[in-house]
Amino acid sequence: MRRRQFLRNGLVAAIAGLLTRSRIARAQSLAGKQIRLIVPFPAGGPTDIVARPLAQMLGDGLKAVVLVDNRGGAGGSLGADAVAKSPPDGQTLLMATVGTHAINPALYKNLSYDAERDFTPIALVAMAPVAVVVHPSQPVSKLADLVALAKRMPGKLNYGSAGVGTPGHLTAEMFKTAAGIDIQHIPYKGSAPAVTDLLGGQIQIMFDPLQSVLSNVVAGKLRALAVSSKSRSSVQPDVPTIAESGYDGFETTAWWGVFAPAGLPDALAAALAGEVEGIANSEAFRRQLEPLGVVPTVLGRGAFSEFQHNELAKWAKAVRDGGVRID
Numbered sequence: 001m002r003r004r005q006f007l008r009n010g011l012v013a014a015i016a017g018l019l020t021r022s023r024i025a026r027a028q029s030l031a032g033k034q035i036r037l038i039v040p041f042p043a044g045g046p047t048d049i050v051a052r053p054l055a056q057m058l059g060d061g062l063k064a065v066v067l068v069d070n071r072g073g074a075g076g077s078l079g080a081d082a083v084a085k086s087p088p089d090g091q092t093l094l095m096a097t098v099g100t101h102a103i104n105p106a107l108y109k110n111l112s113y114d115a116e117r118d119f120t121p122i123a124l125v126a127m128a129p130v131a132v133v134v135h136p137s138q139p140v141s142k143l144a145d146l147v148a149l150a151k152r153m154p155g156k157l158n159y160g161s162a163g164v165g166t167p168g169h170l171t172a173e174m175f176k177t178a179a180g181i182d183i184q185h186i187p188y189k190g191s192a193p194a195v196t197d198l199l200g201g202q203i204q205i206m207f208d209p210l211q212s213v214l215s216n217v218v219a220g221k222l223r224a225l226a227v228s229s230k231s232r233s234s235v236q237p238d239v240p241t242i243a244e245s246g247y248d249g250f251e252t253t254a255w256w257g258v259f260a261p262a263g264l265p266d267a268l269a270a271a272l273a274g275e276v277e278g279i280a281n282s283e284a285f286r287r288q289l290e291p292l293g294v295v296p297t298v299l300g301r302g303a304f305s306e307f308q309h310n311e312l313a314k315w316a317k318a319v320r321d322g323g324v325r326i327d
Contacts, residue, residue: 029090029267029268029271030062030064030090030091030268030271030272031062031063031064032063032064033062033064033065033090033091034064034065034067034091035058035059035062035064035065035066035067035090035091035092035093036066036067036069036091036092036093037051037054037055037058037066037067037068037069037093037094037095037258038069038071038079038082038083038092038093038094038095039051039068039069039070039071039079039095040071040072040073040076040077040078040079040080040094040095040096040097040100041070041072041076041079041097042070042072043068043070045190045191046128046191046209046211046212046254046294047076047095047097047256048068048070049211049289049292049294050095050125050126050256050289050294051068051095051256052068053284053285053288053289054095054125054258054276054279054280054285055067055068057279057282057284057285058275058276058279061275061278061279062275074108075099075100075103075104075107075108075163075165075166075326076096076097076099076100076104077100077104077108077111077112077113079094079100080094080096080100080101080104080113080115081112081113083119083259083260083261084112084113084114084118084119084261084262085261086261087261088120088260088261088262088263088264088265089264089268090260090264090268090271090272092260092261093122093258093259093260093272094119094258094259094260095256095258096119096256096257096258096259097254097255097256098167098253098254098255098256098311098315099165099166099167100115101115101119101257101259101308101311101312102115102308102311102312102314102315103165103166103167103170103315103318103319104165105312105316106312106315106316106319106320107164107165107319107324107325107326108326109325109326115308115312116305116308116309116312117262118261118262119259119260119261119262120259120260120261120262120263120264120269121257121259121301121304121305121308122257122258122259122260122269122272122273122276122301122304123257123258123273123276123277123280123298123299123300123301123304124255124256124257124280124297124298124299124303124304124307125256125257125258125276125279125280125285125296125297125298126255126256126280126289126294126295126296126297127229127253127254127255127256127294127295127297128209128210128211128229128253128254128255128293128294128295129209129210129227129228129229129233129241129252129253129254129293130167130168130171130207130208130209130210130227130228130252130253130254131207131208131209131210131213131214131217131224131226131227131228131236131239132146132175132205132206132207132224132225132226132227132228132242133198133205133206133208133213133216133217133222133223133224133225134146134198134204134205134206134222134223134225135198135199135201135204135222135223136220136221136222136223137201138204138205138223140223140225141223141225142225142226142240142245143225143226143240143242143245143246144245144246145225146205146225147179147181150179150181150182150183151180151181154181154182155182155183155184156184157183157184157204157205158183158184158185158186158203158204158205159172159183159184159185159186159203159204159205159206159207160186160187160188160194160197160198160203160205160206160207160208161185161186161187161188161194161206161207161208162187162188162189162190162191162194162208162212163187163188163189163190164187164324164326165319165324165326166208167209167252167253167254168191168206168207168208168209169185169187169207169322169324170252170315170318170319170322170324171207171228171252171318172185172207173185173318173321173322173324174250174252174318174321174322175207175242175247175250177321178247178250179247183205186203191208191209191212191213192212194206194208195208195212195213195216195222198222199216199221199222206222209254209293210224210227210233210235210236210293210294211292211293211294214235214236214292214293217236224236224239225239225245226239226240226241226242226244226245227239227240227241227242228241228242228250228251228252228253229241229251229252229253230243230251232244233293233295234290234295235290235291235292235293236293252318255297255311257299257304257308258272258276260272269301270301273300273301277298277300280296280297280298281296281298
């Protein structure tokens with residue numbers, strides 16, 4: 001009995017060792033190579049904030065040079081398309097977003113890539129809630145107050161977002177339907193100008209990922225009424241979720257994940273996934289992102305693929321219900 005147990009344990013250990021050595025060997029195939037991590041938005045934005053520490057740690061883990069390549073335009077579609085058309089050799093990766101891989105397929109009539117067919121999912125790495133914020137001069141302290149005010153003044157309140165079809169815009173449209181209110185959308189070219197106008201009182205409300213408004217909320221220059229995630233944010237634990245505020249089941253999140261071109265050999269995909277998941281699970285990565293309101297969140301290849309598929313359906317409905325379309 002003991003001999004059989006000993007042999008069985010030895011076999012398990014041997015298999016584990018072989019798998020580990022195999023993964024290391026696959027990772028070593030990228031050692032010394034130059035890898036481009038394409039960020040499909042300008043430098044300094046929310047996606048860039050997630051990508052840069054990931055790129056540095058991935059380069060260290062693979063013993064390779066990982067360069068961040070910012071290619072903004074068309075809601076992230078230009079950068080995503082560049083990756084879709086790159087060789088599947090592990091040397092070109094995409095820092096994808098909820099926009100590039102869940103919203104844009106419904107938003108753009110003639111999108112140049114297929115968000116599922118043209119990519120190999122590697123791993124989900126982070127999420128962030130959309131925050132509902134107002135200027136402190138507004139006579140509201142909670143989401144119910146805002147809804148009541150909007151119902152007293154239908155069509156009179158304006159909300160800003162980072163642009164048409166962004167997570168903030170579509171979250172607002174979903175909330176308008178859930179709450180039965182009429183507030184007017186003012187789209188901006190990015191979060192920064194929208195925040196500027198909110199601080200100046202030109203708009204009354206803003207829906208945008210938490211990291212874009214967090215510093216002004218902490219400084220007392222803006223008031224956060226709710227966040228769109230399932231759970232409260234660790235950096236603003238006193239701010240309730242939209243679901244907690246009377247809209248049971250309401251949930252949206254901005255998210256970021258790594259994709260490679262379709263056709264990436266499974267060995268390379270597994271090696272990259274192992275490295276990326278390890279980084280996203282690390283304390284060093286968490287320390288860089290959590291203070292900004294971004295939550296490291298790991299889903300491996302299969303789970304990430306299923307998650308993305310479900311997100312495509314959810315955001316497509318939001319686009320249809322909001323009557324949003326970009327030709």
